[in-house]
Amino acid sequence: MTQKEIFVAHRSEFKERERKIVPHGNTEIGVYRANGKLYAYQNLCAHQGGPACEGLLMPKVEEVIARDQTYQGQKFNYEELHIVCPWHGWEYDLQTGEMVADRKFRLKKYEVVERGEDIYVLV
């Protein structure tokens, strides 16, 4: 089966940490540019079917535990970004589409290609 390309944006119109949502049949695809890379996922949450790509993009929250095992607070890890579904807050790893609290759940991933100045998703 040959893959179809869906136009997303011109490269100059798609900035770092931006998201575009493109229609695809009866649903949509969320395309992200973050930490220098492009990612695309179906806008359909594995929980109750919410629009996962219409929520926040958040850095992972991590616990700060000292050597002596005492709790020192929390911090953001900007290397691991999460797609957060706006309906109930399920968080997906932007790099893999896996749900971070239980990795057997995931968003459907699409390939993104850049040709010349244009960005497409393959469906």
Next chain:
Amino acid sequence: MSWYELPTSDIHKMAVEELDTSKLLTNAARQRDERNYKDLLIIDVDCHHYENESLREIVDYIEDPVMKHSAQMATTGGTGVQTSFLPGLVGYQDIAGRVTRYPLRKSEKTPTGKVHRDVTLTLRWMDAMGVDYVCLFPTPMLAMGSHPQTEVEVNMARAYNRWLTENILYTESRIKSMLYLPFNDPDATYKMVQDFGDKKGVVGFMVTASRYAQVYDNAYMKTYSLLEELGKPLAFHAGYNWSDPILATTNRFIATHALGFTFFNIVHCANWIVNGLPVRFPKLKIIWIESGIAWVPWLMQRLDNDYKMRSSECPSLKKLPSEYMREMYYTSQPLEMPDDLSVLETTFKMMNAETQLLWASDYPHWDMDLPSKIYDLPILSEQAKRNILGENARSLFNLDTSPRFPK
């Protein structure tokens, strides 16, 4: 752009500048159409509005002149920081803005005119989900049971109930409610049932569970008798109170919520049974709202096990505690979804879900459930799904659904 601005700056970058419930729920509407909900009666037994946004209107209904003055001053002027007439709760229901309908709620546009904004908003999400009727409850008032001044609870309850019946229930017949009872004052509770029991759209009465009242207190018996006589159910709506001494030991809201929203109801349910209230009021229908259902088999087993050894402490009971619990009603949300569905199947069996379980969305709160939570379950028969999604509630509330489903 600093990362610390991310939540708000990202929200502002959303495809819609302001919240649009119908757009946020596009995928719910797709589920509605794919599953053909238009042929299915769906009744939502627990959903909410934000009465704080109508507080100025509500306090005008306060009957006590001194308190009304105080409430009007606090609402229109005050310090602007808080009002003692709607005490807030410490908590993080919106998961720090991740559940975006919280921070964006106020930006949603509704037409100005005769129809109340809360009616417009409620119908918007009902239609998106394919819901026919709802039972609407307040939000901040769920915490009113811990207000230190009983007279504030009583006055606000009456004002809210008058405002709700006149402005919402009288105007939109798809919206029903079980009215707030000022349970810290048993006489005012009784009077509320007397005064509002026959009002349009009132399908029962509701006690907010996060409080320290003793449900077996003799002072409540006349209210239970009256409710039984009227054939109106009594519901206990779960809630948390982070200042409760044991909950105050939790430091992450996940624990406060997971425990708080079950244990107040568990305590009231245990007290209700071991004091023999199901025997004294055999026709009074009891509903436990918003505690999920995993606690039901737990309490059944705990009470049955103890009862077999200590039946002398509850001599009224004529059968096992679990058998009384099986005659009570439970709302489904937030329905726990174990990986192993046989766990859920056992829970359904133990509680007689086919006749006792009532679907609820809890929309727009953060842990809301869609009808598909029940509709898509492979462990339920078609009839069980129909019952849980609407038929059980129809018979419980004796609802005339013919306007939505003409014969």
